[in-house]
Amino acid sequence: GRERLIEAFEKVNRKFNEVYTKLFNGGNAKLELVDSEDPLEAGLEMLVSPPGKRLQSITLLSGGEQALTALSLIFAVFLTNPSPICFLDEVDAPLDDANVTRFCNLLEELVKITRTKFIIVTHHALTMSKMNRLYGITMPEKGVSQLVAVDLEKAEELVA
Amino acid sequence: GRERLIEAFEKVNRKFNEVYTKLFNGGNAKLELVDSEDPLEAGLEMLVSPPGKRLQSITLLSGGEQALTALSLIFAVFLTNPSPICFLDEVDAPLDDANVTRFCNLLEELVKITRTKFIIVTHHALTMSKMNRLYGITMPEKGVSQLVAVDLEKAEELVA
Amino acid sequence: MEFKKIQLTGFKSFVEKTTFLIEHGLTGIVGPNGCGKSNIVESLRWCMGETSAKSMRGSGMEDVIFSGTANKPSKNIAEVIISLGNIEKDGPIQFRDIEKIDVKRRIEKDKGSKYFINEKEVRARDAQTFFADLSTGAHSPSIIGQGRIGTLVTAKPSDRRAILEEAA
Amino acid sequence: MEFKKIQLTGFKSFVEKTTFLIEHGLTGIVGPNGCGKSNIVESLRWCMGETSAKSMRGSGMEDVIFSGTANKPSKNIAEVIISLGNIEKDGPIQFRDIEKIDVKRRIEKDKGSKYFINEKEVRARDAQTFFADLSTGAHSPSIIGQGRIGTLVTAKPSDRRAILEEAA
């Protein structure tokens, strides 16, 4: 029990730094078990600094920086024990264009490493352009959802 | 005390429906005081239905619909007792393009009615295009913010 | 074992049976606010055995049943089926030789939820265990609902440690 | 009375004195993630008398003092000044004949915050009341911080009623 958790912790910690530095194009990140000698009772802390910035409480990070930091941990866990599917609902909402691009590049890498099928809900034109296919949902009859396959070029009209 | 609150409630209620139907291009919205005869003890409920949809708990609304509903209440209060300034930090993040456009049209209307100065933080190119002026913040030296006036056409580069 | 598709009938804004294919690589879901994108993500978690109505934005589990529109009457039943293919015969032990597995959850007004695996009724726990054995599930970090990404940053360190258990 | 500008020195990522003009109509603030946009919005609320460090994303109020970068040492003092113009002589009674009003908040490591109106030291309460008389303030609905818009929808009805008091 405890040993498996410590082993998982060390794998996730390595991946955490790898993913973080990809999403932030630099910087530093590590995990720490705190508050208890017993890993089953401990807390998990994220100690990170974006490129050029000093280590500070993660709460002081910006909205976009917090989203990328959280995604780094989620993908680190994911790479340690991949799921067959991964559904992400508007996780790119707080990101600027440069970070959306790095996020999409990471998704493309993850698809190659794991055989996971990714479903990405988004309003971001940049993210849509990196998808292998798009499904659109509309409501031709108000209040009733309809699913349609979308031509990548037609995507913009659908979102507006 | 109580009378002023009831009077404020009725004004805000009228404005709430006005703003909501503008942001949703239809639909229905009203406020209700609940749980107590005494307005100083009562709770405030929002009873809304987007166009064509039935009245349901606001928690069941989508991310974008919830944001627009909250903005309707905030602007209703605002129109009842305008502040000299209004700062909105990324309130358009969950909105699709059509709703961003309606949101910006509403802002233009509010500027005419009240003499409020609006400061809008945004990543949305559409919102930027509706502003009277843009200020950009960059970090040429990492970790140190720098404020610059931005040419509206140059805005896209700055955001990315 | 791989996920093939999700079928929704009467689930929130999906009135008539809708089939959503789960395909290789990156699939985007797009559309205006309120059109039903998050409802699809929730239908997956719901069928996997989500027990919290609040995490599905409702006050009671019956809130997932299509409640009608200005022009359409409400329904009494909501049903979601997750279909998996098992060509490689590598699924959990009791399903190892079965090539196709359908996990179904169905809720009826005033009668609660029922779960089925290949039409045989099972307990909620069996559905949850089935997906846990596949390293996924309603609370897996691989399913991130709208607005949920910030919670990892604001969480208490002891709650955050729970995510490590998904990696173990 | 109208708001003219905000001056920030040593406040979070704004090291050297930065002047942000508050102009008529719609002004947009743009820039990449983490560049300092929300820090400007927070500086306004801070100077208006915000008492909760948590609502400024910190654990203590000293977290707003510039804490240094890889190449720059930290500072010991943070200061924000909100400048208002009172050409129309319509401000709160004790300021009615003053044409220019500067409200300053200053925090020094280990020495806490001090407030000044036109360089005369006042209590936090006086700054808060000053802005409340102008129908604004750190908790006014007219200042919406990042990620805060959803709270109105998820709030308890009794908490939500508080917003009406801003309209009364």
Ligand SMILES: Nc1ncnc2c1ncn2[C@@H]1O[C@H](COP(=O)(O)OP(=O)(O)OP(=O)(O)O)[C@@H](O)[C@H]1O
């Ligand atoms: N039981 C139900 N019956 C009918 N409609 C429902 C039911 N539950 C929710 N809805 C409707 O579904 C809509 C929400 O859909 P959803 O959250 O999937 O939108 P979305 O596409 O994710 O939008 P956004 O881009 O704003 O996040 C709401 O308008 C809501 O009223």
Ligand SMILES: Nc1ncnc2c1ncn2[C@@H]1O[C@H](COP(=O)(O)OP(=O)(O)OP(=O)(O)O)[C@@H](O)[C@H]1O
């Ligand atoms: N006391 C401090 N000293 C130095 N830097 C700080 C301090 N407090 C916060 N910061 C830095 O300020 C940055 C956050 O800035 P801010 O929240 O304004 O970004 P933003 O432009 O709003 O970004 P986003 O678009 O992601 O919301 C963080 O990188 C954080 O590390």
Ligand SMILES: [Mg+2]
């Ligand atoms: Mg959604």
Ligand SMILES: [Mg+2]
């Ligand atoms: Mg921000």
